[in-house]
Amino acid sequence: MSITLLSFLFVAAFMVLLLAGLPLAFATGAIAVVFTYFLFGEPGLTLVVSRVFTLMGNYVLVSVPLFIFMACILERAGIAEAIFHTVHVWAGRIRGGLAVAVIISCALMAAMVGVIGAEIVTMGVVALPAMLNRGYKKDLALGCICAGGGLATLIPPSVVLIMWGLTAGVSIGQLYIAGVVPGLMLAAMYIAYIIIRCRLQPELAPPATAEELAIPLSEKIALLRGLLLPSAVAFGVLGSLYLGWATPTEAAGVGVIGAIVAAAVNRRLTWANMKIAIVDTTKVTAMLYWLFFGSSALIGVYTLAGGTRLIQDTMTGLPVGPIGVIIIIQLIWIVLGCFIDWIGILLLTAPIFVPVASALGFDLVWLGVLFCMNMQISYISPPFGPAAFYLKGVVPKGVTLNDIFASIWPYLILQLAALGLVISFPQIALWLPGTMSQ
């Protein structure tokens, strides 16, 4: 059978199983088993199992549950509420200050957690009522929460970047440091947009009340103390990676201890909270591990059958030049991002695109940052952007899913612009890791 026909059958079988409702982790595994048996017979099935076993011996994979655990503890510790309260008091005088506070809080939270969801829910519960009560228009209030929540993908310790590092075989430390500048740049773009828009249309965001503005400076400074410990945790994790003191797994382990201390200081360190954090960590990590096993088996058999080679040759042979190939990769990611979860896209496309980009001489750390920026787009883009659904779960009555999706367009455009910038000027991502001690 020709490899082209085989590739077609692969995709068709995969789509049918996925749409029929089989979880991604099992659909990939099942297709790997069927095609392995068909191509190489029963002895070939050891391939599927040994791919699972090989992944089990991966040291960096251990950092995934640790970073998720750290995020779950911080979530339970009420850190996000504390951060939002402080930032909002400090940003009180700015027009649209609450929306700006949401973005800053999200960026700070993103430096501590590596998965989206928790921040969006927290901001939806804490910041959204605050904004609506003050008379902010829905359009402004909803969009900033969705966009800000996505920042956790790019700003370390992002789980997306760990998965990219594992799949592409590049240093997690380098990836993390590379995500910092583009992440901050994106946050700055969101803030600039909010401030300019509120300048032009002051009716969107009524100013803070005199009472809110009258908070004395001493009280404002006292609030800052609540930020100290979480910031120390975030900088400790990032700094030890930047300076090359710790492996990602070790940094994550130390981060867990820091999170526990932060929870204790906030008086939220109870056994009940820890148990919830552990249960959540277990479910999310088990899901990620099984996805990894299934897609690794699938990519393994597809590569052995020569399919990966075929796609690589086709892509490098396209008459669009190297940068054209990179743009095609972005388009594929954006389209897939509308339908499949980031982890599925990463595990299925990275093994194919990474050798292509590598052969064309592109930096794989840079490509990882581009991937994260794409996944931010997929988080908020209709029709299935998960950020919108997370937010929908906690919004007050009268706010519809359509309201949420209608509010994200400006941010979508900013994200595309940022993506274009990082493609045109790779140094935005690569400058900071270039200064790391090797």
Next chain:
Amino acid sequence: MTPAPEPSAEPARTRPRRHAAEGFCRAIDGVNEWMGLVCGYTILLVTLAVLYEVVARTLFNRPTIWANESVIYVSAVAYLLAGAYAHLSHRHVRIDLIHERLSPKVRARLDLLTFVFFVLYVGTLVWVGGQMAWQSFGQSETTGTPWNPLIWPVKLAIPGAGLLLLLQGIANLLREIGMVEKKP
């Protein structure tokens, strides 16, 4: 909790079978719930081991030979075995945009179809993984690192996890096709 009285329209003879299926589902749920929690708590051990290694290496300049390797295998085995727990709580990522909109009857048929493929995968893990673990046990295979632990317990986790997942898959299917009432 006492079970709700069954509708009288139902033929009496199906009752015992229904009870058996319900008992089966509850038992499997219980096993995987317990297994998931046991596996989950290993994160505390893993954190401590990572911390121990960091302190031993950076403060005392005496890295251990066991910490990294044990952390790797403990968490790999834990999250492999917890796969069924995640399945119990429907946490495995899937595309449900079409699935959710179908009538229960069509949905049940699709679930039967996908279940066949699910069994092919986890069955392979049980059968082929079982053979590999047995072989490893017979040869007393070790990892070949300085610490050099036996590796068969790690390999045994693959068929073990496959079996737990298979059982949970059956329990979930029985609920999906309506043989057993769904959990509230």
